[in-house]
Amino acid sequence: MEELEGYEVIRFLEHDGRCHVSMDFVKGQLLIRHLKEEPQVTKAQLFEWLRSLARQIEQYHRCRKNQCYRYLNPESILVREDKKLLFLDLAAVSNEFVIRDMQKRVMRRHFVKKVLTMSGNPRLETDLYSLGKSMQYILAHTQVEPPLSRTEEHQLSKIISKCLGENPKRTYQDFNQIQKEIPRIQHPKIKKIKKQAVAAVLVLLVVAAGVNHLTGRGGGDSEGSAVTGAAVTVPEESTITKAEDAGQENAEQKDAGQKDAGQEDTGQDAAVQNNKTVQDSKTAENSGVEKEMKNMQTELEQIEEAIQQNTTADNKIVIDQARSLESKLLRYLATAYDREEMVDEAIAAYGQACAIETDGTILEQLYQRRADLEEKAGKPEQARSTYSEAMEKLENTQTIGVRFAGMICGDTSLSVEEKNKYLQQIVESAPGILSEKAFQKLQREQGVQVEGDKVWIEKEEKE
Numbered sequence: 001m002e003e004l005e006g007y008e009v010i011r012f013l014e015h016d017g018r019c020h021v022s023m024d025f026v027k028g029q030l031l032i033r034h035l036k037e038e039p040q041v042t043k044a045q046l047f048e049w050l051r052s053l054a055r056q057i058e059q060y061h062r063c064r065k066n067q068c069y070r071y072l073n074p075e076s077i078l079v080r081e082d083k084k085l086l087f088l089d090l091a092a093v094s095n096e097f098v099i100r101d102m103q104k105r106v107m108r109r110h111f112v113k114k115v116l117t118m119s120g121n122p123r124l125e126t127d128l129y130s131l132g133k134s135m136q137y138i139l140a141h142t143q144v145e146p147p148l149s150r151t152e153e154h155q156l157s158k159i160i161s162k163c164l165g166e167n168p169k170r171t172y173q174d175f176n177q178i179q180k181e182i183p184r185i186q187h188p189k190i191k192k193i194k195k196q197a198v199a200a201v202l203v204l205l206v207v208a209a210g211v212n213h214l215t216g217r218g219g220g221d222s223e224g225s226a227v228t229g230a231a232v233t234v235p236e237e238s239t240i241t242k243a244e245d246a247g248q249e250n251a252e253q254k255d256a257g258q259k260d261a262g263q264e265d266t267g268q269d270a271a272v273q274n275n276k277t278v279q280d281s282k283t284a285e286n287s288g289v290e291k292e293m294k295n296m297q298t299e300l301e302q303i304e305e306a307i308q309q310n311t312t313a314d315n316k317i318v319i320d321q322a323r324s325l326e327s328k329l330l331r332y333l334a335t336a337y338d339r340e341e342m343v344d345e346a347i348a349a350y351g352q353a354c355a356i357e358t359d360g361t362i363l364e365q366l367y368q369r370r371a372d373l374e375e376k377a378g379k380p381e382q383a384r385s386t387y388s389e390a391m392e393k394l395e396n397t398q399t400i401g402v403r404f405a406g407m408i409c410g411d412t413s414l415s416v417e418e419k420n421k422y423l424q425q426i427v428e429s430a431p432g433i434l435s436e437k438a439f440q441k442l443q444r445e446q447g448v449q450v451e452g453d454k455v456w457i458e459k460e461e462k463e
Contacts, residue, residue, distance in 0.1 A: 004028060005024060006026065008094055009088055010023065018050060019063040028079050047183055051179055053077070056133065057131055058174070066124075071099060129165065132159075139160075153353070303325075327357055343376075353366050354370065363394060367389070387400060396429070400430070401430035402442070408426070
């Protein structure tokens with residue numbers, strides 16, 4: 001970095017959950033000049049920059065009691081020698097050039113929101129818009145290595161769109177939501193995976209499925225249910241219970257001295273029949289697992305064969321098949337974490353699976369389980385963000401809508417006004433929930449009122 005100059009900047013200090021502001025004099029280079037001289041950035045650096053901007057603007061609002069920074073743009077951001085970003089102190093006389101330049105038409109047109117919504121928070125909207133435009137500027141003036149994937153491009157595009165308020169119904173309520181949605185670099189332990197390594201993973205999956213089957217894990221318990229999308233049949237608890245009950249009934253009859261031949265024969269026949277049903281279920285499960293593993297092995301072989309050809313058609317096969325494998329393995333990984341009660345890892349894996357899954361039915365299950373874990377882990381804000389993302393991604397998802405509405409109504413940390421805002425968004429995204437019995441029950445129990453396209457909670461929550 002050349003031509004380092006000194007600037008008065010703002011630093012944020014976090015201590016015991018409180019944020020404190022301090023001023024400092026730091027040498028560096030303004031972001032607008034830095035990107036002209038050094039446009040090459042790593043993907044990790046890019047994501048860290050974007051996350052840093054969102055974090056610092058959130059700290060600014062928190063420390064300054066929701067005061068608006070107002071002039072966030074590439075001229076008010078300093079790049080230190082270690083590539084860290086800092087906000088300029090706009091109250092310092094030496095930084096008056098930022099405010100002066102913001103009076104120029106070209107700067108105001110690009111970084112200042114012209115019209116604010118009547119119902120929104122004007123200070124939040126102002127800095128959200130400037131943040132979105134600053135992110136947009138960084139993306140437009142950097143050469144990222146390795147290049148962003150299509151999923152990452154889509155994620156960043158969606159973040160910027162919500163910052164700019166392009167859809168008034170799809171905006172951020174606070175800056176913390178942005179930090180969570182900015183992609184993170186995945187650091188694979190193995191850079192180059194050979195066929196034997198992937199085959200070993202498939203073997204482990206088969207073994208894990210067998211262990212879970214033998215130990216009874218991953219059965220009918222919804223708390224640890226698998227979201228795999230595979231053709232695996234898990235024996236229902238009712239079937240097993242029937243078999244056990246039949247056996248117990250026979251034992252009781254013998255103990256009581258009931259030796260009626262017909263009754264004994266009938267009981268034995270019922271036990272044999274139910275045991276056969278359980279065995280058939282086990283056979284079906286094993287058959288389903290084996291079939292799924294064979295399918296994955298076939299996909300892997302097709303990938304290996306196609307990658308050698310290096311034609312457009314073969315590359316498309318590689319892309320499609322690799323995505324299919326990635327999606328399945330992520331679902332299996334999330335399920336395994338979930339069953340072992342590794343909550344944070346499970347939430348992260350479900351989040352990755354949600355980002356790439358294309359099957360609407362499976363995606364709905366993934367979002368549902370991810371939000372359940374977040375809520376039970378004491379992360380209601382994260383759960384609300386997950387449900388909101390699901391409502392946006394899935395069209396008219398009544399299942400998610402009803403669960404989201406139930407969570408909102410039962411959240412004592414939210415005010416009635418906040419609950420009403422969420423409920424309105426839910427009904428607008430999934431109007432079909434109005435006819436759902438579960439939502440109608442919610443109306444009766446929580447005092448949820450519906451009139452036309454308006455929905456609200458009429459009464460305060462009972463203490």
